[in-house]
Each structure stands twice: as C-alpha cells, then as structure tokens.
Amino acid sequence: HTPRALMAQLTVASPTNIAVIKYWGKRDTALNLPINSSVSLTINQADLRTVTTVTVSKDFEKDRLWLNGEEEDVSASKRVQKVFAMVRGRSRQWEGMKVHVVSVNNFPTAAGLASSAAGYAALAFALGKLYAVEESYPGELSTIARVGSGSACRSLAGGFVAWDMGSREDGADSCARQVAPAEHWPELQVLILVVSDKKKAVSSTAGMQTAVETSPLLAHRAAHVVPARMLAMEAAYLKKDFAAFAQLAMQDSNQFHATCLDTFPPIFYLNDVSRAVIQFVHAFNSACGETRMGYTFDAGPNAVLLVQQQHAVQALAAVLTHFPAEPGSEASYVNRPAMQQE
Numbered sequence: 001h002t003p004r005a006l007m008a009q010l011t012v013a014s015p016t017n018i019a020v021i022k023y024w025g026k027r028d029t030a031l032n033l034p035i036n037s038s039v040s041l042t043i044n045q046a047d048l049r050t051v052t053t054v055t056v057s058k059d060f061e062k063d064r065l066w067l068n069g070e071e072e073d074v075s076a077s078k079r080v081q082k083v084f085a086m087v088r089g090r091s092r093q094w095e096g097m098k099v100h101v102v103s104v105n106n107f108p109t110a111a112g113l114a115s116s117a118a119g120y121a122a123l124a125f126a127l128g129k130l131y132a133v134e135e136s137y138p139g140e141l142s143t144i145a146r147v148g149s150g151s152a153c154r155s156l157a158g159g160f161v162a163w164d165m166g167s168r169e170d171g172a173d174s175c176a177r178q179v180a181p182a183e184h185w186p187e188l189q190v191l192i193l194v195v196s197d198k199k200k201a202v203s204s205t206a207g208m209q210t211a212v213e214t215s216p217l218l219a220h221r222a223a224h225v226v227p228a229r230m231l232a233m234e235a236a237y238l239k240k241d242f243a244a245f246a247q248l249a250m251q252d253s254n255q256f257h258a259t260c261l262d263t264f265p266p267i268f269y270l271n272d273v274s275r276a277v278i279q280f281v282h283a284f285n286s287a288c289g290e291t292r293m294g295y296t297f298d299a300g301p302n303a304v305l306l307v308q309q310q311h312a313v314q315a316l317a318a319v320l321t322h323f324p325a326e327p328g329s330e331a332s333y334v335n336r337p338a339m340q341q342e
C-alpha cells in the first residue's frame, strides 16, 4: 500500500450522443428509469464534447462545481448530489475528502444538443475512475451517469449504444450496452444544423413528466411501438441498411414530436425552420430515388441529419443551397460517430 496522496486529479473528455429511438418519459423520476428503451449514435468527441476535471484534496472545505466557467450551487443540485453519493457509496478511496469539478462544453448548453448527456457521462466516468470504482457488472457505471441524466448513460461507449429500460425497481438493469462500435459503420455520419442556440423553453425533464401524465399517445408508443422498433433499428445498424436505419429514425423522431403535441398543454420543440428541413429531406430523397438522408430532432429545433460518407458532399451542398449560412456564422459542420471512447 502506498501512502495516501493529499490530492488527486483526473481529466476526461466525453462525447454526446444523438438518439435515433428516443427516450421520453420516466417510470421513476428519482432514478431516471425510462418507460421505454432507446438507442443512439455516439458523436465524435472532437466535435461535441464535455471536458471535465475532477480533483480531490484534503484541503478542500466543500464539494464545488464550475460549468463553463460559472460556479453552480452543488448543494442545490440533487442530480449532482446523487452522482457523488453513488460513487462514494461504491468506493473506500478519499474518505472524508471533498471534490472540485470543472466542466466545459464545446457546444451550446441546453439547446437540445444533449449537453447533459455528455456532462453527466463525463462526471460519472471521471469520478468513477478517480474513486477506483470497479463495475460489479457491465454497464454499472452507466447507471450512475443515468441517475445524473437519463440520456447520459448512452455516452459511456462509442458507436451505436442501446439503453435497455430494465425491469428492476432499483434500476440496476437499466443500463447501456454497446450494440456495435463505430468501426462497424464508419461511413455513417451526422450533419448538425444549428437552427437556434438559445436555451429551450421547456426542459426535457419537465416536458417528459407532463407527457407521461397527459399523453395517451406516449403510453401507446412506449408499450406498443418502441419494442419492435428497437429490434428493427439494431438489425438495420448491424446490416448497415441505411434506408431502413434512416426511415426508422425519421419515424421515431416524428412520433416523439407527435407525443409533444399530444401533451397537454402541448409542447413545441420544432419550429418553422425545423419543419422546412423535414420537407427538404423528403424532397431530396424523392429526387434521388432512394433514401440518402435521414433526420432526427431532440427537444429543440436543431436538425441532426443522417447521411453516409459517399453522399455527404451532395447532401451538404443541397443543405447549403436551401438553407444558406448567415455571413460569418458556422451554420453547419460534419461530425463522424466516435471511433472509440477515450
């Protein structure tokens, strides 16, 4: 045994992820247990990432956290408190010592680009490593990220990652599983169109809770649509069947936004530009005579277009023709799914 250090520090980068079968609705709000399984593409962290540094020291008087340079009130954040408690409950390291967390995103926070996913994945992973938490089953660390933010559990692996809803009340089986690494389908790319970088009006947490309480369509979707769609989506990814993959993604995005309209009072995440992008993609595919582009929208107006590398230039040219960038802005940029988790 080496003597205890007085201070230890670790920095990690974590990618965000884009769901193609959407998580929307919780059966347990304290543990972020979902009403349906979901599956996502992990985005190359060169493009969309959170970098988080965690430090423990016996000189620290309290736990503190800075997000994008601003200090947050850790004691007021139940989510952060839960993540800290879950990590500390699984470790005998650094007992009694406080932790400082510094986290920076390289993309708009809370604009529907899954910033909480990258953030809590980075926090859970960094703390898990710093505290030397050993997983007692594959995916256990992802359950800690999940308690921070549901979609974060899918950011702990690269490639194509499923979050199985699980059935246990304690959430131990509601964790992430890698369906295939990004190397399986490196030609698959995403094109992100930032329609707005403003913070969304209705948070995902609040929106999905109202949806669970009021939308019969959401209940139907969870019970009768998603289970078969998960199987079809995983099969399409494994076969690299782009048309099937993109069509399922578009249908699932549309159904998710339909449940938002079915929520009472209704929630509108898409705007006129988002709807114009949807019409553009269908017109583009029609003109091509095959499905070369797909789309998916999260809880915001920004479009994530799905495309294979061989059609990326054609797709980007068409996008820029129909949606010219404002002078001086970075209207769009190409990402590739992460090749590996660092």
Ligand code: 2P0
Binding pocket: 018, 019, 021, 022, 023, 024, 032, 038, 114, 116, 117, 148, 149, 150, 151, 152, 204, 205, 297, 298, 299
């Ligand atoms: C998803 N979204 O599957 C879906 C699709 C947005 C639309 O997961 O309350 O930030 O922290 O568990 O994970 C956004 O919800 O919500 C989300 P919490 P989260 O990516």
